[in-house]
Amino acid sequence: MKKTLRVTLLALALLSLLPLVVSAQNVPDENTLVVAQSADISTLEVFTQSARPESNIFGHVFATLLDVNEAGEFVLTAAESMDVSEDGTEYTFKIKEGLTCHDGSPITADDVVFSFQRANMTTDDGTKVFTGHQAGYVMQSLGYSDVRLDDEYTMTVILAGPQPTAPGLLADVYILCREVYEDMSLDEAAVTLVGSGPYRYVEWVPDDYVLIEKVEGYPLAEATFDRIIWRVIPEGSTRVAELLAGNVDIIANLPPDQVQAVNDSGVAVADVVAGTRRIYIGFNQRDLWDDTEGGLAIKETDVRVALQYAVDIPTICETLLNSPCERATGLVNPPNDNPNLEPYPFDPATAEELLDAAGYPRGDDGVRFEITLQAPRGRYVNDANVALAIGQYLSDVGVQTNVEIIEWAEYVPLIRAHDTGPLYLLGSGGVTWSPISDMNDLRLPGGDPDNFAATNYTEWANPDWFSRWPELLAAPEGEARDQIKNEMLEVFYNDPPWLMMYFQPDFYGVGNRLDWTPRRDEVIDVTGAALK
Secondary structure (H helix, E strand, C coil), X not given: CHHHHHHHHHHHHHHCCCCCCCCCCCCCCCCEEEEEECCCCCCCCCCCCCCHHHHHHHHHHCCECEEECCCCCEEECCEEEEEECCCCCEEEEEECXXXXXXXXXXXXXXXXXXXHHHHCCECCXXXXXXXXXXXXXXXXXXXXXXXXXXXXCEEEEEECCCCCCHHHHHCCCECCCHHXXXXXXXXXXXXXXXXXXXXXXXXXXXXXXXXXXXXXXXXCCCCCCXXXXXXXXXXXXXXXXXXXXXXXXXXXXXXXXXXXXXXXXXXEEEEEXXXXXXXXXXXXXXXXXXXXXXXXXXXXXXXXXXXXXXXXXXXXXXXXXXXXXXXXXXXXXXXXXXCCCCCCCCCHHHHHHHHHHCCCCCCXXXXXXXXXXXXXXXXXXXXXXXXXXXXXXXXXXXXXXXXXXXXXXXXXXXXXXXXXXXXXXEEECCCCCCHHHHHHHHCCCCXXXXXXXXXCXXXXXXXXXXXXXXXXXXXXXXXXXXXXXXXXXXXHHHCCCEEEEEEEEEEEEEECCEECCCCCCCCCCCCCCEEC
């Protein structure tokens, strides 16, 4: 059966390979850099953005207090100093003087205070206005409590308790000028962008491109190119064609099956890095599907464990990603994961035995229960075909899986509202410098309408995981913290809210005229990119 499945997966991969049509139009000049991503931004409201293609653009337009470089080191940017209180609950920043927003208004500590306050803005009934990456994931993971203005250039972020990953989380909060954004309605902010970073927003043509231009004399970073055009090209073959025509300098999500064509072109090279994004199938345990047998089945731990054995992840990686991989044992990137856990093996016979024991035998038609798997198209490497392969593996053990492919722009609001599923494919960004940062995706339990867990899209609520967070965050770095981390990851492994898959290899295409090296964390920072 394994040989048959390999052939099936290869056929799926070939379906995505379209002829390359190379043109010689729109070649960028020496002052213009063109980057092609597979997905468009969804809004100009920065606290709603929750996807890497958006933050790659906004990260060039907004300043932050500090940055995390590829080595995982914290580098001060808009802040000239950072002081942490003895109990680890207060982070005090001294803001550099002389910084301005793109409308010319000066940046002071009050603007940074306003940025945190706006990210945490609520309606009259206490509901958070924004649930994007910064407003949702960052603030919840920080344990954000309050922010304090100390003087004109000094402010303090106050946390509910110690958070070892606070510097990395604080590095994700964009600085907005109060004078600009306080006077705008939410509707106006969704179509207006006034930044504070090395590049100024110029134009967004939906489904086509975003144009940004260099801010002359920007004091925090020396930008190379006068203009950066961020093109939206959903189809992988089209991205490759534009790269080989010289119309694009960098493409993200280079189709693995076109790596050789790029390397043989003489005009560009493929650059493959071991990425940190966790690709998984989530089990959404909300009550939205309680009227279906499949929706109820995945609420049972025994069923979720059984399905781990049903899929052959190494074969999917080899065939659809053109890259070997080891199956993940949880949500933490190696080498910070639990070294005592072994990946679930591909063992369909065990999957069938466990499903029988869980009370879901095959019916006369060979089906145990039906379920829907939703997945995006064009956001991750070969994502649609990966979802189809997973659907086939599950159907092979009697779980009739209907795969529904959704365009990324339509998928994002479903994810934000926790409405995808009952099974859904998603990639969650990770890091190499902290296991806690990776674990923060499941910082709060699901099922509490008064405390919306922004990134717990599974609505998982295992108390053996969530009750350990205070202990984990308070533990000193070293053996004591590692022990708690490993015990929590064992809980995740034994009561899996995800069907565990792989850490995605990232494929980039880079034109020969450009001197630029991709990072492992999917951050496309081209501020210092230059012509060779």
